[in-house]
Amino acid sequence: MKTLKIFLGWLIGGLLVIQLIQIKVPEPPKAGPQDEIKAPKEIMALLKKSCYDCHSNHTRWPWYSHIAPVSWEVDSHVRDGRDWLNFSIWNRYSEEKKQKLYKGIAKSIDWKMPPADYMWIHKDARLTPQERQAIKAWAQSHIKKEESPY
Numbered sequence: 001m002k003t004l005k006i007f008l009g010w011l012i013g014g015l016l017v018i019q020l021i022q023i024k025v026p027e028p029p030k031a032g033p034q035d036e037i038k039a040p041k042e043i044m045a046l047l048k049k050s051c052y053d054c055h056s057n058h059t060r061w062p063w064y065s066h067i068a069p070v071s072w073e074v075d076s077h078v079r080d081g082r083d084w085l086n087f088s089i090w091n092r093y094s095e096e097k098k099q100k101l102y103k104g105i106a107k108s109i110d111w112k113m114p115p116a117d118y119m120w121i122h123k124d125a126r127l128t129p130q131e132r133q134a135i136k137a138w139a140q141s142h143i144k145k146e147e148s149p150y
Contacts, residue, residue, distance in 0.1 A: 031057055031092075034091060035088060035089050035090065035091045035092055036087060036088050036089075036091070037090035037091070038090075038091075039138060040138070042134065043134065043135060043138045046127065046131050046134065046135055047087060049125060049127075050113075050125040050126075051087065051114065052087060053081075053118070053125075054077050054078050054080075054081025054082070054114075054118070055081045055082065055084070055087050056082075056086060056087045057082075057086065057088035058088065062121075073117075077115070077118065084104075085101050085104070085105075098142075099142075099143060099144060102140070103139075103143055105135065105136075105139040106136050106143065109132050109135045109136050109139070110132060110136065114127070
């Protein structure tokens with residue numbers, strides 16, 4: 001029993017000490033309404049519900065996102081998400097980049113996004129198969145068909 005108390009003391013002490021290691025999330029790029037993606041109302045609602053926390057400047061930072069070591073993982077998800085795709089600056093992307101992103105959205109919405117560990121806590125972000133198909137169809141409708149050189 002004494003060993004358990006010592007272990008718990010060290011564990012709690014360690015958790016308190018790592019709170020001193022705070023993550024400074026960089027400010028997202030300044031963006032105005034003209035920079036944000038434009039999509040049909042239904043699609044925008046789905047994107048805001050399931051994608052915007054990591055893929056926009058409109059991240060909601062819940063209480064646990066300020067407690068280490070969870071804050072480190074949340075910060076990593078948001079940084080990676082914004083680096084790959086930021087809906088808040090969509091209209092700043094080149095047409096080539098947008099095409100790459102539309103293809104990525106169409107591909108990843110079926111199996112990868114939103115991530116399981118995000119949905120574990122954010123149950124409201126879950127997408128039904130029909131909602132996934134709607135986002136996929138929307139993204140695919142924007143993919144330009146490559147012309148054959150033959």
